[in-house]
Amino acid sequence: MLSIKNLHASIEGKEILKGINLEVKPGEVHAIMGPNGSGKSTLASVLAGREEYEVTAGEVDYLGQDLLDLAPEERAREGVFLAFQYPVEIPGVSTTNFLKTALNQVREHKGLEPLDAVSFLTMMKEKMKLVEIDQALLSRSLNEGFSGGEKKRNEIFQMAMLEPKLSILDETDSGLDIDALRIVANGVNKLKTKDNATIVVTHYQRLLDYIVPDYVHVLYKGKIVKSGSKELALELEEKGYDWIKEEADTTTA
């Protein structure tokens, strides 16, 4: 479904991604771990099409299309979803209104009629249960004054509403207490099908107790320096990142 080959990207002339290779198949869950500043969010942003980042080399194939050739909204409509590490506030725009606009644009792209108010509300009610989110929150200005946990829950709620094929969760676990973490993970698991794929970005293995990955990759200095099964995450938890850093630094040196 997603095939990343030798992806290089930079911002303000500074190279952040230095040759990423990654294959993701439908139904799979990939975890991307790595110390702060290693380029995890950059990778997520580049996949989502953030324009500040310049792709200097490499290819990304998504469902047979050149992903890098699509505008961010086209990627979204084709099923790429990014749960933001730092969800953005939009004053005066409710989550409901925001999602209605988004959903109808996605539907239009698929050649579907816009959802009428009743169907939309029915759908909302159903998805709200999934992440145990409150109706009142959805009527408030998007992310404005939300707690960290509310923001993350809202991201997963949006994901549930938009039913993406490829979801990238960027540190969705950070700032969550254990109950919220369970709820969010639970939501993600329920949304999993054999046709969609999830990339979970995190630097703690905690989340991976709940969202069990098929593969774990370690990103360091803009490269995937190690890949393995979910046991790799446990090893990282136990030993930290230092041994990986050493390994990587000696091989590149």
Add this chain to the structure above:
Amino acid sequence: MSKDNQILEEFTSKEYEHGWNIDIEADQAPKGLNEDIVRFISAKKEEPEWLLEWRLKAFRAWTKMKEPKWANVKFPDINYQDIIYYSAPKQKVKPKSLNEVDPELLETFKKLGISLEEQKRLTGVAVDAVLDSVSVATTFKDKLAEMGIIFCSFSEAVREHPELVKKYIGSVVPTSDNYFAALNSAVFSDGSFCYIPKGVRCPMELSTYFRINAANTGQFERTLIVAEEGSYVSYLEGCTAPQRDENQLHAAVVEIYAKKDAEVKYSTVQNWYPGDKEGKGGIYNFVTKRGICAGDNSKISWTQVETGSSITWKYPSCILKGDNSIGEFYSVAVTNNRQQADTGTKMIHIGKNTKSRIVSKGVSAGYSQNSYRGQVKVMKRADGARNFSQCDSLLMGDKCGAHTFPYIDIENKSAQIEHEATTSKIGEDQIFYCTQRGIDEEKAVALIVNGYCKEVLNQLPMEFAVEAQKLLALTLEGSVG
């Protein structure tokens, strides 16, 4: 009066005795402005003598005045002698119902999304449509008349209710108030009149649509709203103008008179032709709007959504004379390309415990200039006066400008004044957040801007709010990317 003037006056008034040098049958006045033209307009409208005198007084005041230069707008000098001050619509007979209205005209309204029929059927809004200075259709009048509400064209009010017009015209905006108000007073062509009797709550939104039709015609509307004791009315004014090349002068006057316990809500969506991308063409909109809360506990609330015009010069104001009276001003002003807007309000606190609230949201894009200019004045005897002002500016791109000119003038120590101002830019991250969800950039901008303006848009009646949102999006089209 100097001797010269005396002679001049004798001479000119003598000339009139010999009849008109303007063909009274003409559908259009010749270009230019002089006493003849004023008399022509008044005669055309078969006005009583007192109104002609009132106009002439205004005209004489105007000739002694100078165009104000203090606003933060730039435009080439207006040649006031190159303007046609009166033109009648092509229609011959005045229609009694919509059926009698020129179908082509109705079609135009439909295209603008303001079909009278639909409005009538779906929203219960009574519409007094003004086309090129003369009313062409009035609806729901009978229903309103049963309650004693008068809602008609200004000319009709002059004919049918001269005592009311005579009593209140110029009582809030005197003829010599300012250059453009004086001009309007001299040459106003038509407009709307609204009278709500004591204790009556007007059951529907009263609505007027204006648009400019013939080329090179100044539009000088005049609106007068009188709310008797304990009455309530919500009044909507909206306008859309088709594209044209020549600059057009628009100098309207709106007066609101609210008595004890009365409340008037006045909402505007202004969408005059803003000119092309280079700023060519477009309407010069110099408007004087003022309301007086004459009685205790009265309230006047202005809400405006300004998206059009190449130049906007407009300060809907409240004179808070009655004790405990309240004035409100909610404004969204959007400018794009080469548009210039200098708009705001004046809140004049005279009575005790008077309150005012100002919420202004400016959005500038392209090469436009957007200024908020507001004055809060608290007079000596206005004990316990309070004002809250919030002025926000949103910038799109780095070629446009946003400016805030608040003037605060306090003569009473007990006054409580709060002023907040913010300037922000639409963030790349906000737009990316939207596009990542599948929303295209233009819709994203519309969404963000509508959210930013929400507090003001919420003040509008439902159907108007929807129209306003569409307008905001339309105005900002092409301002990103």
